[in-house]
Amino acid sequence: MRATALALGTAALVLASGAGHAEVIRIKIANVAYQPAQVTAHVGDTIEWVNADVVAHTATARNGAFDLVMAPNGKNSIVLKTAGAIDYYCKYHPNMTGQISVVRD
Ligand SMILES: [Cu+2]
Numbered sequence: 001m002r003a004t005a006l007a008l009g010t011a012a013l014v015l016a017s018g019a020g021h022a023e024v025i026r027i028k029i030a031n032v033a034y035q036p037a038q039v040t041a042h043v044g045d046t047i048e049w050v051n052a053d054v055v056a057h058t059a060t061a062r063n064g065a066f067d068l069v070m071a072p073n074g075k076n077s078i079v080l081k082t083a084g085a086i087d088y089y090c091k092y093h094p095n096m097t098g099q100i101s102v103v104r105d
Contacts, residue, residue, distance in 0.1 A: 029057050034098040048077035058091045
């Protein structure tokens with residue numbers, strides 16, 4: 001929805017801002033990596049990690065904001081509450097790292 005609003009121009013973008021336009025951003029986990037490793041999201045958006053590997057992974061925020069476990073072929077999600085950059089990693093595979101840049105609408 002946000003990309004569509006951008007394509008329609010500034011007036012539409014203003015109308016589209018505010019509550020009710022939260023998105024779900026999916027991050028695939030495959031081959032022991034977050035794909036994509038870096039995403040930009042907005043306050044109110046949901047981040048959903050979908051694990052396509054046959055082993056469990058976590059998404060563990062270095063600032064303590066979240067600590068999720070994704071079972072093999074499982075998924076888990078959070079809703080972003082505050083703006084800022086969040087670095088996260090997998091507790092089982094510390095080489096797995098990702099970042100979410102959370103901005104306000
Ligand atoms: Cu892992």
